[in-house]
Amino acid sequence: MAHTERTTAPATTDEDFSLWALKFKFTSIQSDPWRWNKEWEKVLRTLSFSKDVYPMMGGMYKKDSWPTTELSTHTQELRGNVCKMQNVIANLWGELQEKGHIVTAWFLLAESERQRHLLKGLEGACQQAHCRQDARALCPEITISSMLKQKGQAFIDFIDAYKKGKDDVSENTPYYLPSEWWGDGLEDLPQTLTDTFVESTFALLTLHRNEFISHFLIHATMSVLHDLSKGSAGMDPVTDFMMSQGPFATAWGKTLAGVRDKPLVRCEHCTKTPEEIGRDMKFMLCSICKSKLDFPVHYCSQACQKGDWQRHKKHCGKSKVSKKLPGTVHDPFWAFLEMPDHLRHADIQGGGVPVASMGFPAPNSQREYSQALQRQLSLINADKEADYFLFDDDDRPVRVVLHGMWMKMAFRILRSDILATSEQNGLGAIAEYLIKVMGQKPGLSRDTILRQLQNEYGGDVASKVTEWERKAAENGFEGSTFLESMGRNLMDTMPSMMGVGPN
Numbered sequence: 001m002a003h004t005e006r007t008t009a010p011a012t013t014d015e016d017f018s019l020w021a022l023k024f025k026f027t028s029i030q031s032d033p034w035r036w037n038k039e040w041e042k043v044l045r046t047l048s049f050s051k052d053v054y055p056m057m058g059g060m061y062k063k064d065s066w067p068t069t070e071l072s073t074h075t076q077e078l079r080g081n082v083c084k085m086q087n088v089i090a091n092l093w094g095e096l097q098e099k100g101h102i103v104t105a106w107f108l109l110a111e112s113e114r115q116r117h118l119l120k121g122l123e124g125a126c127q128q129a130h131c132r133q134d135a136r137a138l139c140p141e142i143t144i145s146s147m148l149k150q151k152g153q154a155f156i157d158f159i160d161a162y163k164k165g166k167d168d169v170s171e172n173t174p175y176y177l178p179s180e181w182w183g184d185g186l187e188d189l190p191q192t193l194t195d196t197f198v199e200s201t202f203a204l205l206t207l208h209r210n211e212f213i214s215h216f217l218i219h220a221t222m223s224v225l226h227d228l229s230k231g232s233a234g235m236d237p238v239t240d241f242m243m244s245q246g247p248f249a250t251a252w253g254k255t256l257a258g259v260r261d262k263p264l265v266r267c268e269h270c271t272k273t274p275e276e277i278g279r280d281m282k283f284m285l286c287s288i289c290k291s292k293l294d295f296p297v298h299y300c301s302q303a304c305q306k307g308d309w310q311r312h313k314k315h316c317g318k319s320k321v322s323k324k325l326p327g328t329v330h331d332p333f334w335a336f337l338e339m340p341d342h343l344r345h346a347d348i349q350g351g352g353v354p355v356a357s358m359g360f361p362a363p364n365s366q367r368e369y370s371q372a373l374q375r376q377l378s379l380i381n382a383d384k385e386a387d388y389f390l391f392d393d394d395d396r397p398v399r400v401v402l403h404g405m406w407m408k409m410a411f412r413i414l415r416s417d418i419l420a421t422s423e424q425n426g427l428g429a430i431a432e433y434l435i436k437v438m439g440q441k442p443g444l445s446r447d448t449i450l451r452q453l454q455n456e457y458g459g460d461v462a463s464k465v466t467e468w469e470r471k472a473a474e475n476g477f478e479g480s481t482f483l484e485s486m487g488r489n490l491m492d493t494m495p496s497m498m499g500v501g502p503n
Helices: 019-024 033-044 049-061 068-099 101-108 111-128 132-138 153-167 180-187 195-230 236-245 247-257 287-293 302-312 371-382 405-420 427-438 446-457 461-474 482-496
Strands: 388-391 397-400
Touching: 019 033, 019 049, 019 132, 033 111, 033 132, 049 132, 049 180, 049 195, 068 101, 068 153, 068 195, 101 153, 101 195, 101 236, 111 132, 111 195, 132 195, 153 195, 371 388, 371 446, 388 427, 388 446, 397 427, 405 427, 405 482, 427 446, 427 461, 427 482, 446 461
Parallel strands: none
Antiparallel strands: 388 397
């Protein structure tokens, strides 16, 4: 049976064969991929599925252009290809998650390197997807800027969710990434089209959409793996750090993953964020504080502003006072998703955190402090420049002062933890360091220091120290302590973290 000539998908990545590149005059991906991506991202923010994307992309499957049998064969081939690629990414990512190296490396990379790998993912998808770069119009959420959010955590979350979605269906069933923009667009299509035609075309475009997403994830992941195995200027410092620092590198990668891009907005009264209240919730500002002090104080409603007035009126328009709610711009540690409350009790000066003001946790009413620990607390609170006090054989205090900002910071972070919590996870590391540095001083010894810490914190301090020393030897730190390694790595990595650091 004769049929009219059908329109096929573009055959190359050249802009001459891209409907969207011709329409918007995109820069060639070969000549300037960064500019090409910037132009694409600008257009993606404006596209409507029903008004822009469907009329353009649906044109590949014009009504009566494809015989039913050919269209069915094409659909089944595309469906099988999507399943195959989704199985690849699900299996590959599952194996990589078990080892953990790629996630650690991802977070330790400079942002410019993460951008490069994401661009490689887009380039690969545009080369191998059936619709080439035109398929980008079907995937407005697949952008470099969106995947870089939260220091690259958005990309890891996305690929985790995609893997989970595929794991929830069979190997021979495609997973369709949920999207309000995509799903709602179907209902906005012209009513003149028959339901059967719309549904079949929409189903094909959905397959093209998920084919492009799968290609993107595979190529971006393989780009990172290539640099991990073959090396690159951007990856080499990361792999050197991971090999030399072992568990610390993994822990530090997780810390970097938990760094926010920008402060949260919270209601000063109920403390809720816009996301906790409802989609697209717009908060109010105290206009007086904003105009007179350029100081933002947010409220989610007039009721909350009225409820907070009794407290706020004493400072309104007069002084920059807020509750310093966690994660907000007034919280000096807003960048960190998980910051224990006891580390927030620091004397903030000039927007920074002086090291001498760190390590003084708020009293823990649920914890019983020994007399020996109460004595320690009394001494370090009276002498904020001292990092710790040991007691010699004659029970005379010996002042311990660490030199070097990052060593001092590392010690005080652990000191805060053991003073504020009952778990005392950092006690072994502190004891290991004190024994090495102070154990040979007159009137002090390993046994003297262990006995003191035992009296202060209880438990089997000696076994904790032995465990830390064993770990140090296993990880190649023999002759150095965990605390010294932690200080060195803070010095290497902290200055680059959003300008957050002590004065």
